[in-house]
Amino acid sequence: MCRSIKTLRPPALAEEATEDEMRAAALQYVRKVSGFRAPAAHNQEAxxxxxxxxxxxxxxxxxxxxxRGQAARRAGQAV
Structure with a gap:
C-alpha cells in the first residue's frame, strides 16, 4: 500500500477530510496502481x-x- 496515503477518517484526522486531501489520496492511489507518476498525453484522460x-x-x-463516539461528540459540540 502507498505509505504516503494518510488515513482520512476520525480519529486519525481531527476534522473532516477536505476535498483536496481526498483528491491527493486518490492521486497517490492511481499513481501506485498505474505505475505512472505523470502519464503520457495519450493516457492523461484515463x-x-x-x-x-x-x-x-x-x-x-x-x-x-x-x-464510534463521533456522533456523541458531534452532538456535544452542537450544544
Whole structure:
C-alpha cells in the first residue's frame, strides 16, 4: 500500500477530510496502481478519470462511515 496515503477518517484526522486531501489520496492511489507518476498525453484522460472516480468513492466512503463516539461528540459540540 502507498505509505504516503494518510488515513482520512476520525480519529486519525481531527476534522473532516477536505476535498483536496481526498483528491491527493486518490492521486497517490492511481499513481501506485498505474505505475505512472505523470502519464503520457495519450493516457492523461484515463488517468484523470480514474483519479476523479477514486476521489468520489473516497468521499462516499467517508460520508457513510460511522466512527464510534463521533456522533456523541458531534452532538456535544452542537450544544
Amino acid at each position: 488517468f484523470d478519470r480514474a483519479v476523479d472516480a477514486v476521489a468520489g468513492a473516497t468521499a462516499e466512503l467517508l460520508g457513510a462511515l460511522e466512527v
